[in-house]
Amino acid sequence: NAGVTQTPKFRVLKTGQSMTLLCAQDMNHEYMYWYRQDPGMGLRLIHYSVGEGTTAKGEVPDGYNVSRLKKQNFLLGLESAAPSQTSVYFCASSAPGGYEQFFGPGTRLTVL
Amino acid sequence: AQKVTQAQTEISVVEKEDVTLDCVYETRDTTYYLFWYKQPPSGELVFLIRRNSFDEQNEISGRYSWNFQKSTSSFNFTITASQVVDSAVYFCALRRDTGKLIFGQGTTLQVKP
Numbered sequence: 431n432a433g434v435t436q437t438p439k440f441r442v443l444k445t446g447q448s449m450t451l452l453c454a455q456d457m458n459h460e461y462m463y464w465y466r467q468d469p470g471m472g473l474r475l476i477h478y479s480v481g482e483g484t485t486a487k488g489e490v491p492d493g494y495n496v497s498r499l500k501k502q503n504f505l506l507g508l509e510s511a512a513p514s515q516t517s518v519y520f521c522a523s524s525a526p527g528g529y530e531q532f533f534g535p536g537t538r539l540t541v542l
Numbered sequence: 543a544q545k546v547t548q549a550q551t552e553i554s555v556v557e558k559e560d561v562t563l564d565c566v567y568e569t570r571d572t573t574y575y576l577f578w579y580k581q582p583p584s585g586e587l588v589f590l591i592r593r594n595s596f597d598e599q600n601e602i603s604g605r606y607s608w609n610f611q612k613s614t615s616s617f618n619f620t621i622t623a624s625q626v627v628d629s630a631v632y633f634c635a636l637r638r639d640t641g642k643l644i645f646g647q648g649t650t651l652q653v654k655p
Contacts, residue, residue, distance in 0.1 A: 461641045470551075472633060472645035473587075480641070488642065520587065524641050528575035528594055531643060533587040 432456055434534035436521050442540045443511045451506040451537050453521030461524045462504040463488075463531065464496060466517040473520060479504055480526075511541045544569050546636050548646035555624055556654050563619040563649045565634030571595075575637040576610065576617045581648070582630040593617065624653045 437452045453462065460481050465473040465488075475488030479498040493515060495507045504523075508515060518538050522531040545568040555561045567576065578590040591601065593610050601608045605622045621628055634646045 463641070463643070465643075470647060472546075472647045473643070474645070475642055478642060518585070522587075522643075526641070528573075528592065528637060530577060530589045530592050531641070532589070533579075535586050 434521055434523055434532050436519075436534035436537050438537060439535065440538050442542065443508075444542050445512060447511050448507070448509050449511065449539075450508075451519055451521075451539075453504045453506070453523075453534055454502055455504075455521075455523040455532070456502065457523060457532065458501070459523035459532075460501075460526050461531075462498065463522045463524075464494070464504065464506045465520045465522065466490065466515075467520060467536075468517050476506065476519075513541045515539065516541045544571075544636060544638060544644050546634055546644050546646035548632075548634055548649050550649045551647070552650045552652070554652045554654065557626060558623050559653075560620060560622050561624050561651065561653075563621075563632050563634075563651065565617045565619065565646060567615050567617065567634070567636045569615075569636060569638070571638060577635045577637065577643070578608065578617075578619050579633045579635065580630045581633065587633075590619075621651075624651075626653050626655055629653045 434455045463478040464476040467473045477496040482501040521534040524531040547566045574595045576593045580588045607620045609618045631648045633648045635643045
C-alpha cells in the first residue's frame, strides 16, 4: 500500500506558467482534498471532492482548478502561476464520516 | 464561525520535561470531530488522534495524553517526559461535514537535549 502519493515533489515555475499536480490514493477513499501550507498559517483547504466526478471549493480556491475523473486521482491545476502561489501543497484522502485524513508527502512549489 | 486557535506559536523545553499544547475551537455543529497531527522536520503529516464531540473521555497513549473539555471548547495535548524526537510542529484540527478540516496555526515544539 502506497497510501497517498503526490507528483512532483518539487517544482519551480515562472510567473504565468501553468502546471498540474497529481494526487493518487490506493485506499479506495471517497473523499479527497487539496491544501496549501504557508508559514504561520497552518493548512488551508483549496478544493475538495466527495466522490468521482465531483469537486467543490474550499477556503482559498482562487487561481486553482481541480478535477476528479477517477476515484483514485485528484488533480490540482494552476492555469497562470503567481508568486503568491509559492507554497507547499498537500493532498489528503479519507473515508466518509469522521475518519482521519491521510496526507501525501507534499509538493514544494516555487513561483518566480 | 468555525475556528481553531493554537495560541502557542513556539514552545521550547528541555528533554524529560512535560509539555502541554493548547487547542481551543469554535463551532456551532453539535456533531464534530477533533484531531491532532504531527509534522516532523521531514515535512509529512502524521495522524495522532481523533475525538468525536460525544466522547469526552480523556485518552492516554504512551507518553501522549489528550484532554477534551466541551465546556471550555478545548482539546489539549500533553507530552510527558518529552524527548528530542518529539520536536515537530503540532496541528489541532476541527472536522466539519463533508470532511473539511479546519486547522489551527500550529505549535512548534522544540525539545532540547
